[in-house]
Amino acid sequence: MAETEPGTEAGWFTLRWRAGAVELLDQRQLPGEECYLLLREVDELAEAIETLAIRGAPAIGCAAAMGVALGAARSAATEIVDLVRDLETNVIPRLERTRPTAVNLFWALERMRAVLNRLAEEEGASVDSFRAGLVAEAEAILEADKLTCRRIGLAGAELVPDDARVLTHCNAGALATGGYGTALGVVRAAVESGRRVQVLADETRPLLQGARLTAWELSRDGIPVEVCTDNMAGDLMRRGEVDLVVVGADRIAANGDVANKIGTYALAVLARAHEIPFYVAAPLSTIDLKVADGSAIPIEIRGRDEVARIGDRILLPDAVGVRQPAFDITPVGLVSALITEEGLLRPPTRDGIAALFDSLS
Secondary structure (H helix, E strand, O other): OOEEEEOEOOEOOOEEEEOOEEEEEOHHHOOOOOEEEEEOOHHHHHHHHHOOOOOOHHHHHHHHHHHHHHHHHHOOOOOHHHHHHHHHHHHHHHHHOOOOOOHHHHHHHHHHHHHHHHHHHOOOOOHHHHHHHHHHHHHHHHHHHHHHHHHHHHHHHOOOOOOEEEEEOOOOEHHHOOOOEOHHHHHHHHHHOOOOEEEEEEOOOOOOHHHHHHHHHHHHHOOOEEEEOHHHHHHHHHOOOOOEEEEOOOEEEOOOOEEEEOOHHHHHHHHHHOOOOEEEEOOHHHEEOOOOOHHHOOOOEOOOHHHHEEOOEEOOOOOOOOOOEOEEEEOHHHOOEEEEOOEEEOOOOHHHHHHHHHHHO
8 A cells, every 4th residue: 555645844746766666746635735655566656647646748757667667676576587577568568558648658668668678688687787777767767857847948938928927727837747847847937037927727627737736836836826717718818818828738749739638629729719829838758750640649538526526526416427538639730839848849840840850860
């Protein structure tokens, strides 16, 4: 069973490797309680991902990488060949089944798979050195994600004018990443450069990530934030109270179509109707070149209770069904710019995305 610990006065973090286990902030409890889970088993970590104790595409990727290291640490195998078989047969497939849409999960697992194969071929390698190598790679992925988010923030800050009123959806902040955030990384970088910014956070039904998480972390940082219900966005835009929209992404197709939290597409349409820029901030690891366009992105369907209940309160009659896709697809034509750690694609196009990756190869 996962161990629970209270938060500390010194600050908070999304996740880390600690003494042979994965420690993460339990986002299901926010904002009411700040507590950390210490996960010592792969199934515990997989369940934490499935139940949204940790969520956000980059953070899920970091957690999955640590899950491979955790699986190696917990395996009873005494030979590297048996340990590799255990990871490939049991651990990685279990982690792959947790969330289908966020491509960072699969990106991180492929990176860990490449490392475990390389480590297995090293001359003189031992089981202990193999396990240590996987931990080191998982921690490297986490630290790289933090740096990537800061680079995304710097790239996007130039799009945020002084006194900007920024509308965002769901949570694409430090809680959704290794730290700092993607969409909220843009906000943080703008504030750090001296600009005054007011954030409007959609509450983000049905799980209220904007109200519970975005508002929590921005208020902790002293960045002005107000929460609006999801259906207020159009009227706020009509009244001239929104200057730009910045969101994150869970998967971006090769042509630039964006999968993000359900409700994002509606915001993009509203932004276009009101001639407001609509920006997507995401690392390159969120771009899936194997998927031609948004129609091929798998959309996760969540459980009924997430819509039918709030806490212990029942909202719907038992006989009434729900539709519960966790994500929607925003066509690339509605995206003003894609903000990455390698700079801006304004506007994003299939050729521009391909050229960006070609320049890095």
